[in-house]
Amino acid sequence: MLNLTDIQPQKNEVYLDNNATTPVLPQAAEAAIHTMNLCYGNPSSSHMTGIRAKYILDSTRTLARQVTGATDGKIIFTSGATEGIQTSIISALNAARETAHNITKPVLLYGATEHKAVPETLKHWNKMLNIGAEVVAIPVDENGILDFDFIAANVPNALMICTMIANNETGVFQDLAGLETVIRANNSDVLWMVDCVQGLGKIPLALSNTTIDYAPFSGHKLYGPKGIGFLYVRETAPYTPIIAGGGQEGGLRSGTENLPGIASLNAIFKLLADENDDTFKSHQVLVAYRAQLAETLAEVFPTIVYNHDFNYSLPTTLNFSVEGLSSKDIMNLFDAARIRVSAGSACSSKVTGSFVLDAMGKSTWQSEGAIRMSFGPASTQEEIDQACSAIKNAVAAMRHSCLILSDADETFDSKANGLQQWIYDQQCTWCYIDQDAKEIVLIDPVPELVAKFDTLVSCQNYSxxxxxxxxxxxxxxxxxxxxxxxxxxxxxxxxxxxxxxxxxxxxxxxxxxxxxxxxxxxxxxxxxxxxxxxxxxxxxxxxxxxxxxxxxxxxxxxxxxxxxxxxxxxxxxxxxxxxxxxxxxxxxxxxxxxxxxxxxxxxxxxxxxxxxxxxxxxxxxxxxxxxxxxxxxxxxxxxxxxxxxxxxxxASDEPTYCGSIKESIDPSIDVTPEQLTSFLIENDNVMVLDVREPHEFEAYSDVNIAEQQLVNVPLTQLTDFVHTFHEQKQHSAFVCICRSGSRSDAAAKTLKRMGFENVYHVPGGFALYS
CATH class of the missing domain: 3.60.15.10 (Ribonuclease Z/Hydroxyacylglutathione hydrolase-like)
Incomplete structure (x- = not known):
C-alpha cells in the first residue's frame, strides 16, 4: 500500500478544475493546523481552553456575516453544501405540510440546471415526509437563464422554490433581483433556497437585503478543506434541525463543531474582507484571465464552440466543445499533459450528455463532448500563463495524431497503421489503414464519428x-x-x-x-x-x-x-x-x-x-x-x-443488447504502483504497454519506468496488437498501464482472454505511480 506522503501532485501540474474543488490556501491550511495543534479545545467547554476555541467559532461566524452581507438571520456551520441543502429542504417541507393541504396541486420548483443534489433531495423528502407535491423543473433558455414567465405561472402553487446563484458546469449566473421580483410578486410566502456554492468570492452578496430564506455554502469550493460549510437562514424562515444531540450551534445543529475546518474559513473570510489584500482577484482581472485562456483555446482548437455566453457567466468558468472530438479525447489528452479539467459528460463507452447543456437546448455533440475548464478567484497570472503554455503543447500532440486540423499548412507523418477500433456507445467502428498505400476502409461507422474520420482522411490524404x-x-x-x-x-x-x-x-x-x-x-x-x-x-x-x-x-x-x-x-x-x-x-x-x-x-x-x-x-x-x-x-x-x-x-436488464452476453471475465493480475519499479528490475523480458492513445502518450512522452521506455499500444489498436504479437503469447510478459488503471485493466483482461499467459496491469496507473 502506498504511503500517504507518496501521493503528491505531478511535476508541472496545471489545475483547472476549481468548480469541482479547490486547493487549500496556505493561510487556510496554516489556520487549520494551528487550531489542531494549539487550539484543540471544545467550544462547549467552560474552561479557558474551551473559551479560546469558542472565540474561533464566534469570530468566524461574524466574518461569515460580513462576507455574505447577512446582518441578521442565522449562520450555522455544517459539513458542506449537501447538508445545507438537506437542512433547507427538510425545514421548508416540514413547515409546508399544513400549507400543502390548502393547495389543489402543490409543486416544488427547482431550476432545470440545478446541481443534482437539489432535485434528488426534493424528491426524496417529498416522499419521506408524504408531502404529495409534484417536483417540477423550471425551464431555462439557451443562455441557461430561468424562465420568469414559467415561474410566475407556477410559483403561486409552490411550497418551495430552489434556484442557484451560478451554475457549476457553465458558470451561468442568475439575476437574483429579477428572480426575487417575479417570485414575491406571485407568492410572497413561498420558501426560497439559493445554492450559493459557486458564488462566494466571485459575486457580491447582501443576503439580508433579499428575501432569500436559505443559502448553503461550501468551504472546499473556496480554498478551504472538505467537510466544512455553512448555511444562512433568514430570520423569519422556518427551521428544523436534522441532527439532534448535544445542542451545539444553539441547538440548530448538534455535534461537536469542526473547529479546524471553521478556523480555515476564518482565514479565508479575512482575506475576502481585506480590501488591501490581493489574494482574491478583482472581477476585471478574472475576466482578463478568461480572455487569455479563450484566446489560447481558439488558437489550438479552431472549431471550438463555447456552450455558454460569457456575458451571462462567471469569468472563472469556460465550458466548450470541439466538433469531432469527444470529451474523453480532450480530457485524457489534458490529463496526460498534466492539465486537470472536467468532462461535461461521463467518460465511458456508454455515452451520456450533460443534463445542464441538454436543458439549455445545446446539440447532442456539444452536450456529449463538453469540457469544463475552471480556475479560482485566487488564481495568479503565473498560473494562467502556465496553463496556456501547457494547453498549446498538449494540443500539438492531437494534431500529430490527426485528431484535429490546424489553420497552418502542416503535414504530419501519422503513425496510425493497421486496425483501429473506435467505440461509441458500445458500438464498434473498425478502421483499417494501409499506411504504405495511403488507403483506408471504415466498417460499421456511426454518424457521431464522421468528423473524426473526415479529419483523419484530410490530415493524411488517404484514399x-x-x-x-x-x-x-x-x-x-x-x-x-x-x-x-x-x-x-x-x-x-x-x-x-x-x-x-x-x-x-x-x-x-x-x-x-x-x-x-x-x-x-x-x-x-x-x-x-x-x-x-x-x-x-x-x-x-x-x-x-x-x-x-x-x-x-x-x-x-x-x-x-x-x-x-x-x-x-x-x-x-x-x-x-x-x-x-x-x-x-x-x-x-x-x-x-x-x-x-x-x-x-x-x-x-x-x-x-x-x-x-x-x-x-x-x-x-x-x-x-x-x-x-x-x-x-x-x-x-x-x-x-x-x-x-x-x-x-x-427479459434481461439489457434488453437492447444484440446478443446474449453472459461470459464472466477473470480479473487481471495487479502489479501495484509501489511494486512496479522493483517488478521490472527483478523480471526479464517484460514489455510495458502504455495503452493510452498516441496523443496522450506524446503529451508527456519523457515518462519511463525503471529506465525502461514504454511501448505505446493504444487501446483502440489492441486487436491489431493481438494479431501482430500472437507468436509471443507464451514467451513474453506484458505490463499494461494507463492514466487511472481502467483501460489497462481492460487491456490486460483482453490479452489474458486471448491467450497471452503473463499479463499484468497497474491499478491506479500514472495517477498513483510516483
Whole structure:
C-alpha cells in the first residue's frame, strides 16, 4: 500500500478544475493546523481552553456575516453544501405540510440546471415526509437563464422554490433581483433556497437585503478543506434541525463543531474582507484571465464552440466543445499533459450528455463532448500563463495524431497503421489503414464519428477504399450513404449496395470452402464480402487477409468483421422482424468453413470492453454455437434453442443488447504502483504497454519506468496488437498501464482472454505511480 506522503501532485501540474474543488490556501491550511495543534479545545467547554476555541467559532461566524452581507438571520456551520441543502429542504417541507393541504396541486420548483443534489433531495423528502407535491423543473433558455414567465405561472402553487446563484458546469449566473421580483410578486410566502456554492468570492452578496430564506455554502469550493460549510437562514424562515444531540450551534445543529475546518474559513473570510489584500482577484482581472485562456483555446482548437455566453457567466468558468472530438479525447489528452479539467459528460463507452447543456437546448455533440475548464478567484497570472503554455503543447500532440486540423499548412507523418477500433456507445467502428498505400476502409461507422474520420482522411490524404456496414435494421439510418454524401468527392463514385459495397470496384476471390466471393483491394490485402443472413436478412461479414493466386485461405485471414452474427460472449440475436434463425444456422456453418477457429473476429458491438474474439473462444462460451460448428445439431433444434436464448435477452436488464452476453471475465493480475519499479528490475523480458492513445502518450512522452521506455499500444489498436504479437503469447510478459488503471485493466483482461499467459496491469496507473 502506498504511503500517504507518496501521493503528491505531478511535476508541472496545471489545475483547472476549481468548480469541482479547490486547493487549500496556505493561510487556510496554516489556520487549520494551528487550531489542531494549539487550539484543540471544545467550544462547549467552560474552561479557558474551551473559551479560546469558542472565540474561533464566534469570530468566524461574524466574518461569515460580513462576507455574505447577512446582518441578521442565522449562520450555522455544517459539513458542506449537501447538508445545507438537506437542512433547507427538510425545514421548508416540514413547515409546508399544513400549507400543502390548502393547495389543489402543490409543486416544488427547482431550476432545470440545478446541481443534482437539489432535485434528488426534493424528491426524496417529498416522499419521506408524504408531502404529495409534484417536483417540477423550471425551464431555462439557451443562455441557461430561468424562465420568469414559467415561474410566475407556477410559483403561486409552490411550497418551495430552489434556484442557484451560478451554475457549476457553465458558470451561468442568475439575476437574483429579477428572480426575487417575479417570485414575491406571485407568492410572497413561498420558501426560497439559493445554492450559493459557486458564488462566494466571485459575486457580491447582501443576503439580508433579499428575501432569500436559505443559502448553503461550501468551504472546499473556496480554498478551504472538505467537510466544512455553512448555511444562512433568514430570520423569519422556518427551521428544523436534522441532527439532534448535544445542542451545539444553539441547538440548530448538534455535534461537536469542526473547529479546524471553521478556523480555515476564518482565514479565508479575512482575506475576502481585506480590501488591501490581493489574494482574491478583482472581477476585471478574472475576466482578463478568461480572455487569455479563450484566446489560447481558439488558437489550438479552431472549431471550438463555447456552450455558454460569457456575458451571462462567471469569468472563472469556460465550458466548450470541439466538433469531432469527444470529451474523453480532450480530457485524457489534458490529463496526460498534466492539465486537470472536467468532462461535461461521463467518460465511458456508454455515452451520456450533460443534463445542464441538454436543458439549455445545446446539440447532442456539444452536450456529449463538453469540457469544463475552471480556475479560482485566487488564481495568479503565473498560473494562467502556465496553463496556456501547457494547453498549446498538449494540443500539438492531437494534431500529430490527426485528431484535429490546424489553420497552418502542416503535414504530419501519422503513425496510425493497421486496425483501429473506435467505440461509441458500445458500438464498434473498425478502421483499417494501409499506411504504405495511403488507403483506408471504415466498417460499421456511426454518424457521431464522421468528423473524426473526415479529419483523419484530410490530415493524411488517404484514399477511401470503402465505407461499409455489416447489416442494417429497418429503422436504422443508411450510415454509409450518409457518410458518402458528407465526405463528397473524397469518396470515389460507384455502384453501391445498401451496405455500402461498391460493386464497380470488385474482383473475385476463392475462399477455403471453394466458394467464390466479391473482393476489393486495400494495399496488398483484400477485403472479401460473405453473405451471412440471420441476425438480419442483409447481414454480411467482411474478411480481411492476403490472397495468393486469387485464393484467400483460412490461414491468411487476419480479421473477420462479423457484425452481430458472432459477438463477444454469444451469438447475435435472431428474434427481430428481419431475422431468420434458420438462415443464421446456415451462416454460422458457412463462416466456420472459411475461417480458422483462432481467426480474430471483430464484432459490431463490444458490451464488455473485450475488443475481439475467436470461434474457439465463443464455442467454449456458447454450447449452441459449438454444436452448430461440430454439426452436432440440425437447424430445427437450433431454431428452438436459439428462441429460448433470445427470450432471456428480452427479459434481461439489457434488453437492447444484440446478443446474449453472459461470459464472466477473470480479473487481471495487479502489479501495484509501489511494486512496479522493483517488478521490472527483478523480471526479464517484460514489455510495458502504455495503452493510452498516441496523443496522450506524446503529451508527456519523457515518462519511463525503471529506465525502461514504454511501448505505446493504444487501446483502440489492441486487436491489431493481438494479431501482430500472437507468436509471443507464451514467451513474453506484458505490463499494461494507463492514466487511472481502467483501460489497462481492460487491456490486460483482453490479452489474458486471448491467450497471452503473463499479463499484468497497474491499478491506479500514472495517477498513483510516483
Amino acid at each position: 477511401i477504399k470503402a465505407i461499409l456496414a455489416t447489416h442494417k435494421h429497418d429503422e436504422q439510418a443508411d450510415t454509409p450513404a450518409i457518410l458518402r454524401e458528407l465526405l463528397g468527392e473524397k469518396v470515389p463514385a460507384g455502384d453501391f449496395d445498401q451496405l455500402g459495397w461498391n460493386n464497380a470496384t470488385t474482383t473475385q476471390v476463392t475462399l477455403a470452402n471453394d466458394s467464390v466471393a466479391s473482393a476489393i483491394s486495400i494495399g496488398e490485402k483484400v477485403l472479401v464480402k460473405v453473405a451471412l443472413p440471420g441476425h438480419t436478412n442483409n447481414s454480411v461479414a467482411y474478411l480481411l487477409g492476403t490472397a495468393v493466386a486469387g485464393k484467400l485461405a483460412a490461414d491468411d485471414i487476419d480479421y473477420v468483421f462479423s457484425g452481430d452474427t458472432i459477438q463477444i460472449g454469444g451469438i447475435g440475436r435472431s428474434d427481430f422482424d428481419v431475422s431468420d434463425s434458420t438462415a443464421l444456422y446456415s451462416s454460422i456453418k458457412e463462416l466456420s468453413a472459411v475461417i480458422n477457429e483462432d481467426t480474430l473476429i471483430c464484432p459490431a458491438h463490444d458490451y464488455k470492453q473485450l475488443f475481439t474474439t475467436t470461434l474457439a473462444l465463443e464455442s467454449a462460451n456458447t454450447p449452441l454455437l459449438s454444436k452448430v460448428i461440430k454439426d452436432a445439431i440440425d437447424s430445427t433444434v437450433f431454431v428452438d434453442e436459439k428462441a429460448a436464448i433470445d427470450k432471456e435477452i428480452t
